[in-house]
Amino acid sequence: MYYEPLTFEGQKQIREDDRWIKKRLRLDADPEKSAVIICDMWNTHWCKGAAARVDELAAPVEKFTSYMRRNGFLIVHCPSNTMAYYADNPARKRALQASPQEADPRLLDWCPLDPEREDPLPFDDSDGGCFCKERCTYSRPYYGEHEGITIDPDRDIIVDDRLAYDYFRTHGIDTVFYCGVHANICVPGRPFGIRQMVRQGIRCILVRDLIDVMYNPEMPPYMDHFDAVDAMSGHLERFWCCSTTTADIMGGFPFRFREDYRLF
Numbered sequence: 001m002y003y004e005p006l007t008f009e010g011q012k013q014i015r016e017d018d019r020w021i022k023k024r025l026r027l028d029a030d031p032e033k034s035a036v037i038i039c040d041m042w043n044t045h046w047c048k049g050a051a052a053r054v055d056e057l058a059a060p061v062e063k064f065t066s067y068m069r070r071n072g073f074l075i076v077h078c079p080s081n082t083m084a085y086y087a088d089n090p091a092r093k094r095a096l097q098a099s100p101q102e103a104d105p106r107l108l109d110w111c112p113l114d115p116e117r118e119d120p121l122p123f124d125d126s127d128g129g130c131f132c133k134e135r136c137t138y139s140r141p142y143y144g145e146h147e148g149i150t151i152d153p154d155r156d157i158i159v160d161d162r163l164a165y166d167y168f169r170t171h172g173i174d175t176v177f178y179c180g181v182h183a184n185i186c187v188p189g190r191p192f193g194i195r196q197m198v199r200q201g202i203r204c205i206l207v208r209d210l211i212d213v214m215y216n217p218e219m220p221p222y223m224d225h226f227d228a229v230d231a232m233s234g235h236l237e238r239f240w241c242c243s244t245t246t247a248d249i250m251g252g253f254p255f256r257f258r259e260d261y262r263l264f
């Protein structure tokens with residue numbers, strides 16, 4: 001089956017003198033060589049507020065990944081720490097068939113903020129980011145991906161570690177779109193995340209209207225939660241990768257959370 005290359009607009013930020021300039025880009029992606037990673041869209045979360053936003057995000061993620069699958073892209077489900085739940089799923093078994101690959105620099109199990117390459121995060125997330133009226137306590141209550149997201153057992157893969165990289169190299173995949181949560185922690189930091197893949201020469205594209213962050217507006221710099229989401233995609237655009245939106249790819253409007261009361 002032949003699939004047309006996808007052409008769409010995106011953006012990145014470049015340094016000009018002492019300020020950052022947004023630069024619009026014409027991008028293309030060959031479905032044969034591209035994948036979409038769905039990061040940590042678990043069926044629940046230790047923070048009830050974060051879990052409610054994932055519930056909301058699941059529908060547009062499903063719409064986007066269905067569109068991309070129909071257009072020939074590989075869909076990669078990455079609900080970390082739940083692989084046992086998928087042991088018998090053909091999409092998990094397919095991932096496990098990837099051949100181990102050489103990697104330089106060596107692959108890390110976690111890729112923290114890299115002060116050599118990037119500024120500090122645009123906000124303080126050191127309290128964990130819960131801003132529920134009654135504060136939530138950390139736990140791991142999830143056991144799989146959100147049930148609103150379809151896993152196609154005949155075409156998708158399920159991974160949560162370096163196997164993503166092995167699979168990409170085994171199958172000649174050099175471009176990866178990222179959606180899911182959370183853009184300040186797991187999307188860049190996981191072993192399948194943006195920092196790792198950029199260092200290995202994989203082109204990463206953040207789908208910036210399909211992300212969320214863990215940030216409590218009572219922490220510095222006391223910004224709106226959804227301003228923090230935008231600030232985080234700006235950070236990634238400056239130091240790591242370009243971004244796009246579902247609207248740039250599929251038309252229509254970018255996704256917005258119900259509680260995002262900001263004006264356009």
Ligand SMILES: [Zn+2]
Pocket residue numbers: 046047048049050130131132134135136
């Ligand atoms: Zn909470």
